[in-house]
Amino acid sequence: MNSNASDPAPRRIWQEVIRDFQSAHPGITVVLNTYDHESYKKALPGWLTGTAPDVVFWNAGQRMRQFVEPGLLRDVSAIFTPPIRALLNEGAIDLVTVGGHQFGVPFALYPISLYLRRDLLEKAGVKLPIKSWNDLLSACVALRHAGVTPVAIGTRDLWPAAAWFDQIDLRLNGPDFHADLMAGRVPYNDQRVRAVFGKWKELIDAGCFLNSHASLSWQEAQLVMNQGRAAMMLMGNFIVPNFPPELLDRIELAPFPLIDRDVIPAEEAPVNSLHIPSAAKNPEEAEIFLAYVLQQQVQERLARGLAMIPVNRDAGISDDRLLKAGIEQIAGVTRLSQYYDRDSEPALALVGMKAFQEFMMHPERLDTLLDRIEKSRQTVVR
Amino acid sequence: MPDLTRPGPENQRHRIRPLYSRPAKPLVFPILLLAPAVVLFAVFVIYPILKTIALSFYSWNGLSQPRFVGFANYRELAPDPVFLIALTNSLLWLAAYMAAPVLGLGLALLTSQQLAPMRLIRAMFFLPYVISQAVIALVFGWFLNSEFGLLNALLHAIGLPSIHPLESERFSILAAITAGLWLQAAYCMMLYVAGLSLLDRDLIAAARLDNIGALTLFRKVIAPQLRPATFIVLMVTVVGALRNFDLIAIMTLGGPYDSSTVLAYFAYEQAFSSSQRLGYAAAISTVLFAMVWGFVGPLLLYMLASEKT
Numbered sequence: 001m002n003s004n005a006s007d008p009a010p011r012r013i014w015q016e017v018i019r020d021f022q023s024a025h026p027g028i029t030v031v032l033n034t035y036d037h038e039s040y041k042k043a044l045p046g047w048l049t050g051t052a053p054d055v056v057f058w059n060a061g062q063r064m065r066q067f068v069e070p071g072l073l074r075d076v077s078a079i080f081t082p083p084i085r086a087l088l089n090e091g092a093i094d095l096v097t098v099g100g101h102q103f104g105v106p107f108a109l110y111p112i113s114l115y116l117r118r119d120l121l122e123k124a125g126v127k128l129p130i131k132s133w134n135d136l137l138s139a140c141v142a143l144r145h146a147g148v149t150p151v152a153i154g155t156r157d158l159w160p161a162a163a164w165f166d167q168i169d170l171r172l173n174g175p176d177f178h179a180d181l182m183a184g185r186v187p188y189n190d191q192r193v194r195a196v197f198g199k200w201k202e203l204i205d206a207g208c209f210l211n212s213h214a215s216l217s218w219q220e221a222q223l224v225m226n227q228g229r230a231a232m233m234l235m236g237n238f239i240v241p242n243f244p245p246e247l248l249d250r251i252e253l254a255p256f257p258l259i260d261r262d263v264i265p266a267e268e269a270p271v272n273s274l275h276i277p278s279a280a281k282n283p284e285e286a287e288i289f290l291a292y293v294l295q296q297q298v299q300e301r302l303a304r305g306l307a308m309i310p311v312n313r314d315a316g317i318s319d320d321r322l323l324k325a326g327i328e329q330i331a332g333v334t335r336l337s338q339y340y341d342r343d344s345e346p347a348l349a350l351v352g353m354k355a356f357q358e359f360m361m362h363p364e365r366l367d368t369l370l371d372r373i374e375k376s377r378q379t380v381v382r
Numbered sequence: 383m384p385d386l387t388r389p390g391p392e393n394q395r396h397r398i399r400p401l402y403s404r405p406a407k408p409l410v411f412p413i414l415l416l417a418p419a420v421v422l423f424a425v426f427v428i429y430p431i432l433k434t435i436a437l438s439f440y441s442w443n444g445l446s447q448p449r450f451v452g453f454a455n456y457r458e459l460a461p462d463p464v465f466l467i468a469l470t471n472s473l474l475w476l477a478a479y480m481a482a483p484v485l486g487l488g489l490a491l492l493t494s495q496q497l498a499p500m501r502l503i504r505a506m507f508f509l510p511y512v513i514s515q516a517v518i519a520l521v522f523g524w525f526l527n528s529e530f531g532l533l534n535a536l537l538h539a540i541g542l543p544s545i546h547p548l549e550s551e552r553f554s555i556l557a558a559i560t561a562g563l564w565l566q567a568a569y570c571m572m573l574y575v576a577g578l579s580l581l582d583r584d585l586i587a588a589a590r591l592d593n594i595g596a597l598t599l600f601r602k603v604i605a606p607q608l609r610p611a612t613f614i615v616l617m618v619t620v621v622g623a624l625r626n627f628d629l630i631a632i633m634t635l636g637g638p639y640d641s642s643t644v645l646a647y648f649a650y651e652q653a654f655s656s657s658q659r660l661g662y663a664a665a666i667s668t669v670l671f672a673m674v675w676g677f678v679g680p681l682l683l684y685m686l687a688s689e690k691t
Contacts, residue, residue: 074500157635211549212529214638215528215548215554215634215637215638220527346658350651354639355639357639358639380534
């Protein structure tokens, strides 16, 4: 079993899960090999086409699909019996499904949410909760008046800007269009893509974003929020441990505001999953392990240890207030998208994210930027 | 009596005994001693260079089989706007680095005075060079940070508006160059300090007795004796200017949106980040290689030619 859960806490959790699995299934031994994130990404295609392990960690969505198409992953639909399906988050199942069959098992996900400093918003006279687009716009204006930067964002590493693009696209054009766009089936100078940038421009014009974002990493941007100079941040829940403990009860979590009420609700929530390569030597045992991971107690332990949201709806929600809010955010949602650089072709994603950063600083250059991304899309999607 | 104010071949001959006038020794020993170094050099430097140039004619993503594409990578490179920015920035870096020898010489002359604290000051100026380039890039990045940097804190303290070079598409490259220049000037200073210590004191004393002005003294007596040091300084500066990867990778990441990218970083990004276009990156590297030779080549030839006299 090859894993990229190389950070200390996740690694320990998986070792515990494997230990319990082995005592529950005495005939099966699991050998866990852990690699760091970057090496893993580069080595995985080699494993799938060559000597394959029995289980691999990966991400659902487009990243999984790129291996399903050449037939490199085993069909594990047998695991998804009706009782199991009823237990799991539909969006997560959808992301491991291709052509009606499942090719992997999702085990956890983390939502991208808008984190708010309730105290700063109240001081600026903003009424919570922020539900609609206009709520967000007026919050920005009120915060600027009060001398606080509305949204902290650090685009030095490029990907945080993509969160805004993804969310606006999901809310404006819906998850089906978003999936098509990510798969490279829609040209980037399409009217609907322009509309996304148009909405984004409304936020830029209202002075929503931290001015110095281009040179800041997301950690530095969060520091600005911790220091009380910014009030909101659109990020995954992995930023929660970086909030100082005394600040935590002033933090609120909200889903991205709605733009069009008729659009199918969808959330951006990268899903981590387990897969079995087609070339695996012990596929039946591997399937038993994958099914084991979906069980309630295992899901609970994973969620608590990884600080992520379990896909099993029965899994006991932890006492963490913010984690609970995250669970609520995706509870009713049937469609999940991953993240821009997970869903898109990597080379295209790089060009796209640089264009997002440039757009945030120079919205007047939209036409040139869209042409540039479109050119990249055409060379990539052959 | 030889004209001591005009150093020329006649004067040099009295001092330097060329190697080839010594009795010939058996060639076996030099070859044996050189062999390990030459072999290592061939394997770890020459071979990768040749392989990279060859790779630039293929299209390869590191996973599947490389595909021969002839000059396609170069044809794609020429109109690529990012390549143009990278090339311009690299040339700008080279041009700006020409200030390093001047600064270095100035500092060397300044600190060569026989005053008490000069050795300490010289050591302080040399300090940046013992710190790795990566650390310098990191510290400069923090210094210039828009939100938390020391520079803006100081500017605020004296009532000046803050500056944000690292967010500016026009100035982020200049910020990186400044950090590198500081480093390179220190290195040039040390090379010139070594060069100055080899000056002929008698020559200078004699020239001073002749009551020539300071500028003439410098131009006609000191500078010509610094010629070997100057060659080394120039070569090191040119190579240093094109080894700017560390500074860009840490200070600006080529940003904002590629405006401060240089050839070395562009090649790295194309090869190892999400793009994974190793053939394209090899083409960029080959262009960089050609550029280095375009500058270092003539210098080397000139130095070799003048050594023969």
